Amino acid sequence: MSESPSSTPPVLAAMIVAVSVLLSALAIEVAYRLYLGLQPDPISSMSFQATNQATSVYSESSGYNYRPDSTFTMATVKGGRLVACHRIVTDSLGNIGLDEDDRTGASWKVLVVGDSFSDNMHLAGYTWPDAMDPLLEEGLGVDVSILNYSRSGYGLAQMFAAARHQASHLDPDFIVIPFILPDLTRPRLWRSTVEMDGVVQQFRHTTALYEPGMRNAEPFSLVHGGIDESWCERTLREPEGANPVLEDLLAQHARFARASHEDSSLWSLRRSFFYQRFVLHDYSGRRTRLHPRESYALDSFADDAEFMADLRFLKQTGIPFRLVRLPQFGAMEQNAHASGTAQQRSLLDSLEQLTGQTVLTILPQEKAVPEPESLFLLPYDAHPSRKGGDFYANAVASRLMDELEDRTAEIERPGPASSSHADALLAPTPW
Numbered sequence: 001m002s003e004s005p006s007s008t009p010p011v012l013a014a015m016i017v018a019v020s021v022l023l024s025a026l027a028i029e030v031a032y033r034l035y036l037g038l039q040p041d042p043i044s045s046m047s048f049q050a051t052n053q054a055t056s057v058y059s060e061s062s063g064y065n066y067r068p069d070s071t072f073t074m075a076t077v078k079g080g081r082l083v084a085c086h087r088i089v090t091d092s093l094g095n096i097g098l099d100e101d102d103r104t105g106a107s108w109k110v111l112v113v114g115d116s117f118s119d120n121m122h123l124a125g126y127t128w129p130d131a132m133d134p135l136l137e138e139g140l141g142v143d144v145s146i147l148n149y150s151r152s153g154y155g156l157a158q159m160f161a162a163a164r165h166q167a168s169h170l171d172p173d174f175i176v177i178p179f180i181l182p183d184l185t186r187p188r189l190w191r192s193t194v195e196m197d198g199v200v201q202q203f204r205h206t207t208a209l210y211e212p213g214m215r216n217a218e219p220f221s222l223v224h225g226g227i228d229e230s231w232c233e234r235t236l237r238e239p240e241g242a243n244p245v246l247e248d249l250l251a252q253h254a255r256f257a258r259a260s261h262e263d264s265s266l267w268s269l270r271r272s273f274f275y276q277r278f279v280l281h282d283y284s285g286r287r288t289r290l291h292p293r294e295s296y297a298l299d300s301f302a303d304d305a306e307f308m309a310d311l312r313f314l315k316q317t318g319i320p321f322r323l324v325r326l327p328q329f330g331a332m333e334q335n336a337h338a339s340g341t342a343q344q345r346s347l348l349d350s351l352e353q354l355t356g357q358t359v360l361t362i363l364p365q366e367k368a369v370p371e372p373e374s375l376f377l378l379p380y381d382a383h384p385s386r387k388g389g390d391f392y393a394n395a396v397a398s399r400l401m402d403e404l405e406d407r408t409a410e411i412e413r414p415g416p417a418s419s420s421h422a423d424a425l426l427a428p429t430p431w
Contacts, residue, residue: 046077046078046079046080046250046253046254047077047078047079048077048221048222048249048253049074049075049076049077049220049221049222050074050075050077050221050222050223050224050227050249051072051073051074051075051088051202051221051222051223051224051227052072052073052223052224052225052226052227052228053067053070053072053223053225054067054193054200054202054223055067055070055072055074055088055121055202055221056191056193056202057193058190058191058192058193058210059190060190060208061161061165062149062151062161062162062165063151063153063154063158063162063188063189063190063191064151064190064191065094065151066090066094066095066096066121066151067090067094068090068091068092068093068094069090069091069092070088070089070090071087071088071089071090072087072088072089073085073086073087073088073227073228073229073232074086074087074088074121074122074221074227075227075232075249076380076381077246077249077250077253078380080250081239082232082235082236082239082246083380084236084377084380084381085229085232085233085236086121086122086123086124087124087125087229088121088122088124088125089124089125090125091125095119095147095148095149095150096119096120096121096125096127096148096150097125097127097130097148098125098126098130106143106144106145107142107143108140108142108143108144108145108173108408109144109145109147109170109171109172109173109174110129110136110144110145110146110147110172110173110174110175110176111147111149111163111166111167111170111172111174111175111176112129112146112147112148112149112150112175112176112177112178113149113150113154113159113162113163113166113175113176113177114129114150114154114159114176114177114178114179114326115150115151115152115153115154115155115159115178115179115180115183115186116150116151116152116153116383117178117180117326117328117383117384117392118148118150118178118326119148119150119151119152120383120384120389121152122377122381122383123385123386123389126386126389127148127150127389128384128388128389128390128392128393128396129146129148129150129176129393130146130148131389131390131393132146132392132393132394132396132397133145133146135393135394135397136397136400136401136404139397139401139404139405140401140404140405140408141408142408147166147170147172149162149166150178153186153189153191153204154183154186154189155182155183155184155185155186155187155188155189155296156177156179156183156184156186156301156307156347156351157186157187157188157296157301157304157306157307158186158187158188158189159177159179159183160177160307160310160311160314161188161306161307161310163175163177163310163314163321164310164313164314167313167314167317167319168313168317172319173319173407174319174320174321174322174400174404174407175314175319175320175321175322176321176322176324176396176400177321177322177323177324178323178324178325178326178392178396179323179324179325179326180325180326180328181325181328181337181338181340181344184296184340184343184344184347184348184351185296185341185343185344185347186296187206187296188206188306189204189205189206190204190205190206190207190208190209190210191203191204191205191220192205192210192217193223194210199222199252199255199256200222200223200224201219201221201222201223201252201256202219202220202221202222202223203217203218203219203220204217204218204220205217205218219256222249222252222253222256224245224248224249224252226244226245226248227245231245298347299343299346299347299350300346300347300350301347301350301351301354302350302353302354308354311354311355320403320407321355322357322360322400322403323351323355323357323359323360324359324360324361324362324396324399324400325337325359325360325361325362326362326392327361327362327363328382329372329373329375329376329378329382331363332363332368332369332372332375332376333368333372333373334368335363335364335367335368335369336363337361337363360399360400362392362395362396362399369391374387374388375387375388375391376388
């Protein structure tokens, strides 16, 4: 039977489908990049933070450390106006806190390694881990010291790296790793302070060494010597008055924001619609020069060789550790944690499988917390308030109490690896 003249050969039909798919993908890509090009210039928001001096110092092993024995003033600017100021206090160990006692001298030590929800840098030295100290002492009947080595911006991978590093030096009896949902997809970050054209700016970057030109980094805080508590009080009280310091801050931010915006080429691979969604798992649709928080591209911590080395080290020390998921405002309001993206769910599942433990949650089991907004520094900051810190301290302490009681009842525990063994386990990782 002869072939109908109107039928299309299979090869030609396949070519037509392939070309159609290609043209559709090209149309999507062009439309997406036009959309990015029409996004408002980031300068127009004029939203940023600034401090009176650099708050951190670069550390290859920890990403960064806070400057010890220091007090800083941090200003938050939204829409070109000063909306809040906070005092940051660090202790002699370079952690956020008041250093009221020798935290390394107690007979029983708890190491905490979390993110900004646990260093509470906005509350003048108050942290919920430190508030948990007397609760544990009363409940356990032993002298407890909380070693709070939390750092703002840490993700889960970096928390394990920091826990490994500190466990080898501090020999804690227990480790708590508290985290929030975004921490699952945060990459390892370092901080550097750089002076450019007379302006001091703090940068965070996703490689251990800062590379000039803002190619692998993003600015996160300006440094200006004119910021202090009296300036904050006066500016908040008289927002319309002449303010050379604020004008200077706005001009500096505009210059960096413009350079960052122009450096974000619309035609680079990182701006690709398909690359952002299927490689970076970034669905934000934002035009920024760098997406450090979306650049952790793995779906399982098992595929992260550095994470696995850190986890093996912690297990070999014999020091028990617990993972605690801290509720953010939305979770407090609805009394339920957000499920997150497919990548976050996959990472959370792998975390539980690899550690062999279920992540603890401290949400109330019966009903939502009344007035959850009072637990956070809303509306300009989503971090815990002092009341929220008290909630975290009580909730985490009560959830851990049974396990900690069993731990203190032990006469002996497997000691940390010998120094030579620890040195071998702590072989440098290629960050």
